[in-house]
Amino acid sequence: xxxxxxxxxxxxxxxxxxxxxxxxxxxxxxxxxxxxxxxxxxxxxxxxxxxxxxxxxxxxxxxxxxxxxxxxxxxxxxxxxxxxxxxxxxxxxxxxxxxxxxxxxxxxxxxxxxxxxxxxxxxxxxxxxxxxxxxxxxxxxxxxxxxxxxxxxxxxxxxxxxxxxxxxxxxxxxxxxxxxxxxxxxxxxxxxxxxxxxxxxxxxxxxxxxxxxxxxxxxxxxxxxxxxxxxxxxxxxxxxxxxxxxxxxxxxxxxxxxxxxxxxxxxxxxxxxxxxxxxxxxxxxxxxxxxxxxxxxxxxxxxxxxxxxxxxxxxxxxxxxxxxxxxxxxxxxxxxxxxxxxxxxxxxxxxxxxxxxxxxxxxxxxxxxxxxxxxxxxxxxxxxxxxxxxxxxxxxxxxxxxxxxxxxxxxxxxxxxxxxxxxxxxxxxxxxxxxxxxxxxxxxxxxxxxxxxxxxxxxxxxxxxxxx
Numbered sequence: 001x002x003x004x005x006x007x008x009x010x011x012x013x014x015x016x017x018x019x020x021x022x023x024x025x026x027x028x029x030x031x032x033x034x035x036x037x038x039x040x041x042x043x044x045x046x047x048x049x050x051x052x053x054x055x056x057x058x059x060x061x062x063x064x065x066x067x068x069x070x071x072x073x074x075x076x077x078x079x080x081x082x083x084x085x086x087x088x089x090x091x092x093x094x095x096x097x098x099x100x101x102x103x104x105x106x107x108x109x110x111x112x113x114x115x116x117x118x119x120x121x122x123x124x125x126x127x128x129x130x131x132x133x134x135x136x137x138x139x140x141x142x143x144x145x146x147x148x149x150x151x152x153x154x155x156x157x158x159x160x161x162x163x164x165x166x167x168x169x170x171x172x173x174x175x176x177x178x179x180x181x182x183x184x185x186x187x188x189x190x191x192x193x194x195x196x197x198x199x200x201x202x203x204x205x206x207x208x209x210x211x212x213x214x215x216x217x218x219x220x221x222x223x224x225x226x227x228x229x230x231x232x233x234x235x236x237x238x239x240x241x242x243x244x245x246x247x248x249x250x251x252x253x254x255x256x257x258x259x260x261x262x263x264x265x266x267x268x269x270x271x272x273x274x275x276x277x278x279x280x281x282x283x284x285x286x287x288x289x290x291x292x293x294x295x296x297x298x299x300x301x302x303x304x305x306x307x308x309x310x311x312x313x314x315x316x317x318x319x320x321x322x323x324x325x326x327x328x329x330x331x332x333x334x335x336x337x338x339x340x341x342x343x344x345x346x347x348x349x350x351x352x353x354x355x356x357x358x359x360x361x362x363x364x365x366x367x368x369x370x371x372x373x374x375x376x377x378x379x380x381x382x383x384x385x386x387x388x389x390x391x392x393x394x395x396x397x398x399x400x401x402x403x404x405x406x407x408x409x410x411x412x413x414x415x416x417x418x419x420x421x422x423x424x425x426x427x428x429x430x431x432x433x434x435x436x437x438x439x440x441x442x443x444x445x446x447x448x449x450x451x452x453x454x455x456x457x458x459x460x461x462x463x464x465x466x467x468x
Contacts, residue, residue: 005128006128008128008131009127009128009131012128012131012132012134012135013131013134015135016134016135016138016139019135019138019139020110020138023106023110023138023144023147024103024106026144027044027103027106027147027148030042030044030416032141032144033148033416034406034409034415034416035141035402035403035405035406036141036144036145036148036360036402036405037292037293037360037403037405037409037444038145038149038293038359038360038361039145039148039416040293040409040415040416041415041421042416042417042421043074043075043421044102044148044149044421045073045099045102045148045149045150046075046076046077046149046150047076047077047149047150047151048073048076048101048102048105048149048150048151049072049073049074049075049076049098049102049150050067050076050077050078050079051079051081051085051086051089051090051093051150051152052072052073052090052093052094052098052101053067053070053072053073053076053079053090054067054079054081054083054085054086054090055086055087055090055091055093055094056070056072056090056094057069057070057086058086058087058090058231058233061233062233062234063233063234063270063271063272063273064079064083064086064232064273065078065079065083065270065271065272065273065275065276066234066270066271067079072094072098073098073102074098074421075421080276080279081152081189081190081191081276082188082189082190082192082222082225082276083225083231083232083273083276084189084221084222084225085152085189085190088189089152093105102150105150106147106150108154109146109147109154110138110147112154112155112157112158113137113138113143113154113157114134114138115158116137116157116158116161116368117133117134117136117137117138117371118134119161119162119165120133120161120164120165120368120371120372120375121133121134122165123165123168123169123372123375124374124375124378125378125379126378129374129375129378132374133371133374133375136367136370136371136374136400137157137367137368137371139400140363140364140367140399140400141360141402142360142361142362142363142364142367142399143361143364143367145359145360145361145364146361146364148361149361151361152190152191153190153191153361153362153364153365154364155186155187155190155191156186156187156190156191156193156365157364157365157367157368158183158186159182159183159184159186159187159190159194160183160187160194160344160348160365160368160369161183161368162179162180162182162183162186163179163180163183163184163194163197163201163344164341164344164368164369164372165179165183166179166180166183166207167180167204167207167337167340167341167344168341168372168375168376171206171337175209176209176210176213177206177207177210180201180207180210180211180214181210181213181214181217184198184201184210184211184214184218185214185217185218188214188218189218189221193347193348193351193365194347196318196321196322196347196348196350196351197325197343197344197347197348198211198215199322199325199326199328199343200324200325200328200340200343200344200347200463201340201344203325203326203328203329203331203336203340203343204328204336204337204340205333205336206337207337207340222277225273226273226274231273232272232273234271234272235271235272235273236268236269236271236272236274237272240268240269240272241269241272241274241278244269244278245278250266251265251266251269251278252264252265252266253265253266265279288308289302289303289305289306289307289308289441290303290438290441292436292437292441292444293359293360294356294357294358294359295352295358295359295360295362295363295444295445295448295449296352296353296355296356296357296358296449297314297317297352297353297354297449297452297453298314298353298354298355298356299356299358299441299445299449300441300442300445300446300449303438303441303442303445304442314353314354314355314356315354316354317350317353317354317456318350318353318354320346320350320460321343321346321347321349321350321456321460324342324343324346324460324463324464324467325340325343325346325347325463327463327464327467328340328343328463328467330467331467331468335466335467335468336467338466339463339466339467340463341372341376342459342460342462342463342466343459343463343467345369345372345373345455345459345462345463346456346459346460346463348365348366348368348369349366349369349452349455349456349459350456351365352366352448352449352452352453352456353452353453353456360403360448363399363448363452366396366399366452366455367396367399369396369455369459370392370393370396370399370455373389373392373393373396374393376389377389377390377393382465384465385462385465385466388458388461388462388465389458389462391454391458392454392455392458392459392462395450395451395454395455395458396451396455398447398448398451399448399451401447403444403445403447403448404440404443404444404447405444408437408440408443408444410436410437
């Protein structure tokens, strides 16, 4: 290690500590908000208050998903998580006053990120990389936005860290892998993106039993939240659920609000806990290319094309991730775990390419494959793979840089002023559908969407190469 690298290794922990102070200062005074499109409405913690509300509703016999039936906190978006999150997260958060709970959860989120950095750091033999991984998981603005929103998305980062940690750990002959099981269940009981990675994990014989036990635990808890009346107090009934499954259009109702069409779920379906799984299946068809907060590949390409892209095109990346996972079943067993690391990366990154409703904070999860790729590059001996890894890390470095939104935002709309949070308008999305940034959407989105596309392609190529 050079003298510069040694100095940088010593400095980075202090930089991380200073940045954590900056994060909490900005949560108070909002000086980082103008760098991020999704903070325009000023409603800090917008995605947070629905979590304790869900538990309070459950205690009072209301639907977990009836967010507006509870007045905890100043505002809240709809509760989108697995119903179990109302218990394991909402129960202890609801003990605190609303704003105290928000800041407690912000501290919890930072601690989770530090845990992830420490966990992945164990896999690295390079002291500088161990310090940089901490910086990588704390510094980028998507991480700040995740904390700003009070998102359980932080559990998804932890889930993938645990999955990668298990795949890169030496075989110990154990039938059950605790880190892997914890990672799978953390994702399934918050945001189930790990579902796309399960085929790759099943291809590794030593991980199959853990995957199956995790699936059984998930099924048992999920059925409890469907069948037990105390956990699903406003059940719609199996007849209505089957009707929606057979006729997807029956899921929604359409209204005109201030001249804008609003698509929402039927109230009776929204009250049933099954809405969590139905939402997973249907919600990705409602995105808008002109919605300036969205940073998915479909929004990026749809804006350029001037219309929504056909659904089958959007599923190609997810299909490619599945295809490379299936190839692992035909690879030599000694190479499957190593190749599965890249297949899991591809599965995680396919989310940004195949799903419509991608916000900038979602890109925080892309930092985990980036950190893992740094670790893998230390030990890679194949020249071609090492070159692909360097390209992967180079593209991922763009996640550390703000988008051009800060320079292109229009102050005439009064964005990023805390006073906006006091507006008595539940449909604040009416602003986002008025196409005020049509001229700038490509410039705002490219530094998130294109790196994700290249990183995904390289992960697929590496998975294919390492499974030969």
